[in-house]
Amino acid sequence: MSFVQGLDRYFAVLSNDQKARYLIAKEKSLLDRKIEIADDILQSCHFCERHCGVNRQAKEVGYCGINAISRYASEFLHHGEEPELVPSHTIFFVGCTFACVYCQNWDIANRFVTGTPLLPERMAETITMRNYQGAKNVNFVGGEPTPHLHSILRIMNACNVNTPMVWNSNMYCSSDTMDLLRGVIDVYLADFRYGNDGCAEKYSNVKDYWSITTRNFMSAWQDAEVILRHLVLPNHLECCTKPIVNWVAYHMPNIRFNLMFQYTPHYKAHQYPELNRSLRYDERTRALEIVRDAGLKNLV
Numbered sequence: 001m002s003f004v005q006g007l008d009r010y011f012a013v014l015s016n017d018q019k020a021r022y023l024i025a026k027e028k029s030l031l032d033r034k035i036e037i038a039d040d041i042l043q044s045c046h047f048c049e050r051h052c053g054v055n056r057q058a059k060e061v062g063y064c065g066i067n068a069i070s071r072y073a074s075e076f077l078h079h080g081e082e083p084e085l086v087p088s089h090t091i092f093f094v095g096c097t098f099a100c101v102y103c104q105n106w107d108i109a110n111r112f113v114t115g116t117p118l119l120p121e122r123m124a125e126t127i128t129m130r131n132y133q134g135a136k137n138v139n140f141v142g143g144e145p146t147p148h149l150h151s152i153l154r155i156m157n158a159c160n161v162n163t164p165m166v167w168n169s170n171m172y173c174s175s176d177t178m179d180l181l182r183g184v185i186d187v188y189l190a191d192f193r194y195g196n197d198g199c200a201e202k203y204s205n206v207k208d209y210w211s212i213t214t215r216n217f218m219s220a221w222q223d224a225e226v227i228l229r230h231l232v233l234p235n236h237l238e239c240c241t242k243p244i245v246n247w248v249a250y251h252m253p254n255i256r257f258n259l260m261f262q263y264t265p266h267y268k269a270h271q272y273p274e275l276n277r278s279l280r281y282d283e284r285t286r287a288l289e290i291v292r293d294a295g296l297k298n299l300v
């Protein structure tokens, strides 16, 4: 008996319901498959490198404080992003995988905020509306988009406008998350904050920051456009800005590099005297000098 004959015989004994499911299964797209994998991960969550292992579909929550229901704080046309991206339809998800002591979005990033429950099909309709209003892209941010990967993939699947997808992230995603993002993200608008693990652990409560972040930047760099943001922190020019700039200059010299000087001590920064002020003029000058010495030219 040939394979096709065997398949026919198998099909003949299926109920109508099973046949329908079989036919639907045959028509699965790559995004459908990615959603299935994301849903599997959700049951022992490792969307980010914290690897909490909680079953978010059973309403358990890990470090980010988000169960399976994604929530967002706001969405609007954002004119304050990098020039080539604006106006950017920015969706602010609640919750974060980091706990930055100076967080400027602490009101939506901390684990106790609620936000509006997100219906992917409804958000896809909103994306269409924002597209008609002139949005150049859809910008998934937070907080942090990583805990919401399963919902974001569903939004993409329901979208009926052809618009670039922007992943605006701290880049602490797991390898599985980076695999799922491959091929569906057009632009990584990505933070590179710390030049060593010690500063990352002290100020954002994350481990192995350097190896994880550099791994993910390399993955993003091979797959899509990358705009790298480095927020210069007071008193962290030599330990953070310099190693980052040198690494970037060596591994991705033509990257769009956004050296950001707008640090302001928010949230718990007053508990850290070295971070409890804005940048001084000489620190800005030194940061630009580090960039110039490394040969990075493509500044935003």
Ligand code: SF4
Binding pocket: 045, 046, 047, 048, 049, 050, 051, 052, 053, 054, 061, 062, 063, 064, 065, 066, 096, 097, 146, 147
């Ligand atoms: S996304 Fe949230 S629950 Fe999942 S591993 Fe990261 S912090 Fe933990």
